[in-house]
Amino acid sequence: MRATLAIPALWFLSAFIMFGSSGLRAHAEDMKLEVQLIWGTNDDQSPDKNHQPVDPDIKKRLKELPLKWSNYFLVNRKRFDVPPLATKREPLSEKCAIEVKNLGNDSIEVTQFGKGQQVWKGTQALPKGKFLFLGGNAPNATSWLVILKRIE
């Protein structure tokens, strides 16, 4: 009888150790992120010579999204780490910034700022290799996009 009770207890203990350790590991690691500010247009070239075409992987992903622009240009790119439960704010242009809070368990809280004011805020699971695209319309039938990628 004692053995009968002990074995299920060991199962539960193992399960809690497994999940507990994964939670601790998630909390113990910094989240490495890359953020890109992108301009979408149907023009073949950007008027700004500093703009570069986006990476092929990003371009492929953008083509898979329900967006109609034919070309996308990289305006700015930054990589940054966010320690567990910490918040990092990264300016991407004079008017655009993004703030990321590492919630642990592969989740983040993202706040988008435009001209210093909060435009949008949300939480999102962002495991390694996943992407979050924030975007909106811009003048002259163009668009802006902030792409957040989880590196590690």
Add this chain to the structure above:
Amino acid sequence: MMDQDAQLKIQAYLDGELPEAEAQEIDRWLAEDEGAAALLSELRNTRKALAGHDQPLQLPETREFFWSKIEREILRQESPQTAPQIVPWWIAWRRLLMPVGGTVALVLAALIAGGLLGGSSRPAMETAAADTGALTYRDDDGGNTLVWLSYPAENEFAESQPASTLQ
């Protein structure tokens, strides 16, 4: 005083159950022993007295089958107690794993449903008051989530008013 075995011998003699040689021996004994002869006479008289009143017993089955049942029952009772059946380890573990596995599955389902394990893949979003028209497109296979805001970017890149450009 005649012992019980001797009495049974006389009864068997009377019933004709003894072999020939033994029956002859009993004959000689009865001729010499008055007590034995008296017992034989008494048993004979008793049988005669009961002969008319003894109801023949009709068995519902054949005699051989009736006795074979008794024999089997005797053999069953005499046979040693069978050892407790040894349950194979995989069956014993299966008995444990089934309820435990079910319980673990329920716990995992509760954790996942509660968003405690790995976080929820569905974003919880808070849009600024000025931006009430945010649209979300999620491509789980590609690992992409798109949030399209109605926030009118002013001019990072151009100067005129934005047009609707979502497909």
